[in-house]
Amino acid sequence: MAHKKIVVLVSGGGTNLQALIDAQGRGELGGGEITCVISSKAGVFALERAEKANISTRVIARKDYPDTAAYSAAMLDAFREEQADLIVQAGFMTILDETICRAYPNQMMNVHPALIPSFCGKGYYGLHVHEAALKKGVKVTGATVHFVTEICDGGPIILQKAVAIEQGDTPEILQKRVMEQAEWHILPEAVRLFCEDKLSVKDDIVSIAQ
Numbered sequence: 059m060a061h062k063k064i065v066v067l068v069s070g071g072g073t074n075l076q077a078l079i080d081a082q083g084r085g086e087l088g089g090g091e092i093t094c095v096i097s098s099k100a101g102v103f104a105l106e107r108a109e110k111a112n113i114s115t116r117v118i119a120r121k122d123y124p125d126t127a128a129y130s131a132a133m134l135d136a137f138r139e140e141q142a143d144l145i146v147q148a149g150f151m152t153i154l155d156e157t158i159c160r161a162y163p164n165q166m167m168n169v170h171p172a173l174i175p176s177f178c179g180k181g182y183y184g185l186h187v188h189e190a191a192l193k194k195g196v197k198v199t200g201a202t203v204h205f206v207t208e209i210c211d212g213g214p215i216i217l218q219k220a221v222a223i224e225q226g227d228t229p230e231i232l233q234k235r236v237m238e239q240a241e242w243h244i245l246p247e248a249v250r251l252f253c254e255d256k257l258s259v260k261d262d263i264v265s266i267a268q
C-alpha cells in the first residue's frame with residue numbers, strides 16, 4: 059500500500075486538524091501522513107497546532123488574491139509542490155473553483171457540521187449551520203464527510219454521524235457537541251479509509267470496502 063501524502067486546509071481554530079494529528083499519532087490514518095497544513099488566514103490557532111506537531115505550514119491568504127480563480131490557481135500550485143495525494147478541508151472557510159476538484163477528483167474531502175443535504179450549500183458554514191438547525195427545530199443533526207465537487211457541499215458522501223439536539227441548546231453548545239460526538243471521529247476515519255484504498259465512487263455513490 060503506497061504511503062499517502064495528506065495536505066490539510068484550515069481557516070481557524072483547527073480542532074478537526076487536531077483530531078487528524080492525534081489519529082496519526084495513534085497510527086490510525088492508514089499509513090497516511092499529514093505533510094503540510096495550508097491556512098487561508100495568517101495567525102490562526104490551527105497553524106500553531108501544526109507547528110507543535112512538526113508539520114510544515116503555509117499561509118495562502120484569501121485576502122491577497124483578487125478573486126476565486128486567482129486564489130484557486132495559487133492553491134493548485136501549492137498542492138502540486140506538496141505532491142498531495144489527498145487534500146482535506148478541515149474547517150476551511152473559503153470557496154475554491156472547479157479547477158481544483160477537476161485536478162483532484164475524489165481526492166479532496168470536506169467535513170461539514172450537519173447531515174447533508176440538510177443545512178448545507180452557500181452561506182452554511184461554521185456557527186451559521188447550527189443556528190439554522192436550531193431555528194428549524196430539527197431534533198437530530200450531525201456531521202458529514204464528503205468528497206468535494208463543483209457543487210458546494212454536494213459531492214459524494216463518505217461518512218455521516220447523527221447527534222441529538224437537546225433542550226436549551228445554543229449554536230455554540232450544539233457546535234461543540236457535533237464536533238465532539240461526530241466530526242472528530244468521522245473525519246480521521248474517512249481519511250484512514252482513503253489511505254487504505256477502501257473508498258470507491260461510482261455514479262456519485264461512495265462504497266466502502268470491508
Ligand code: GAR
Nearest residue numbers: 070071072073074149169171183184
Ligand atoms: C467545524 O465545525 C467544521 O465542520 C466547520 O467549521 C468548524 C471548524 O472548526 N466547517 C464548515 O462549516 C465548512 N463549511 P475547526 O477549525 O475547529 O476544525
